[in-house]
Amino acid sequence: MQGAITLRPQRLMSSVRARGPLSYSPSRPICLLCQQKQFTSNTLKLASQRQKVNPSSNPLTPDITNHYTIFPNTLPQGPPPNSSFSFDTSALRREFLQLQNAFHPDKFPQGPEKQRSEALSSRINDAYRTLIDPLSRAQYLLSHFHGIDVLAEDSAQTHPLDSETLMEVMDVQEAVEELSSAPVAEAEATVARLREENATRIEETVDKLHKAFDSGDIETAQRETVRLRFWYSLRDGLREWEHGHGAIRIVH
Structure with missing residues (x-):
């Protein structure tokens, strides 16, 4: 037929590639079920992230009943006479560094979580400084467990x-x-x-x-x-x- 144009397969494919990938028509309906699934997935991810940065939910969070309970790996039996007055101070330092790494305030966002981490970090520091030295350890044992304050003014x-x-x-x-x-x-x-x-x-x-x-x-x-x-x-x-x-x- 006169005036008819014949498209060869090679030219047709080249034409498609030149136009780029096919796009969906704006008039195509949106799947509400897919949107709901995506929203739920994002919500769960966000909750999981918040759970990870909450100091109180961290499995390493120590028992702060007293200085000894803060370091259960090094001092599992608690204070003497249940355990020895002397112990491996290098093990105490390793556990201290592990706890400080887990609860350092810089790891938490501003707000209640950071405040909790600051308080816990300070508590861990105080316990470590007290127990690492024989004199401060002895003074703590006498004061906390036996009511004897050798540091009193009198x-x-x-x-x-x-x-x-x-x-x-x-x-x-x-x-x-x-x-x-x-x-x-x-x-x-x-x-x-x-x-x-x-x-x-x-x-x-x-x-x-x-x-x-x-x-x-x-x-x-x-x-x-x-x-x-x-x-x-x-x-x-x-x-x-x-x-x-x-x-x-x-x-x-």
């Missing part, structure tokens, strides 16, 4: 230092005072020796605390805790000592 009267320890402290203070006029090298050697002697006192006192708490001997634990406070203060004074500055200051 502790010097209610929990006096025994005369033997007091004499040792005074002897060290006098020895340091005499170093003011001694040659620098001699003075430094003497202070180094005093530091070593005091480190031995601390080690021996911690061992006595260990035995006292483990056996439930709270009277001895109280006495050794007071002594340990003086040895700590003496340690700090010897660390800060400078030649020519006279006596060291003991805080108790």
Whole structure:
């Protein structure tokens, strides 16, 4: 037929490709069921995300009844005498870092969840700092579980230092005072020796605390805790000592 145009298959396919993919007509009806399914799916995803960032829903959330319950992996038996006064401090640090990583405030959005994480993180920090050190651990055990506050303002009267320890402290203070006029090298050697002697006192006192708490001997634990406070203060004074500055200051 004259004027008729014949489209070959190759040209037809090229024409389709040039136009791009077929699109749906705007007049095509929308599936409400599909929309509902998509909405439900998105809602569940959002709820799941919120659940993950909620500190109280985290399976690692510790029991904050006391400092010991916060670290169940390291201290599963709780405080002495159910467990030992001494424990693996490296294990405590690992568990502490794990908890801090899980509940660090920077991981939570502004609002109640962040506030809860801040409070929990502070609680974990306080428990770790208390338990990692023998003196603060002993003071906490006496105060929290036995009602004995060796840090009270009247502790010097209610929990006096025994005369033997007091004499040792005074002897060290006098020895340091005499170093003011001694040659620098001699003075430094003497202070180094005093530091070593005091480190031995601390080690021996911690061992006595260990035995006292483990056996439930709270009277001895109280006495050794007071002594340990003086040895700590003496340690700090010897660390800060400078030649020519006279006596060291003991805080108790």
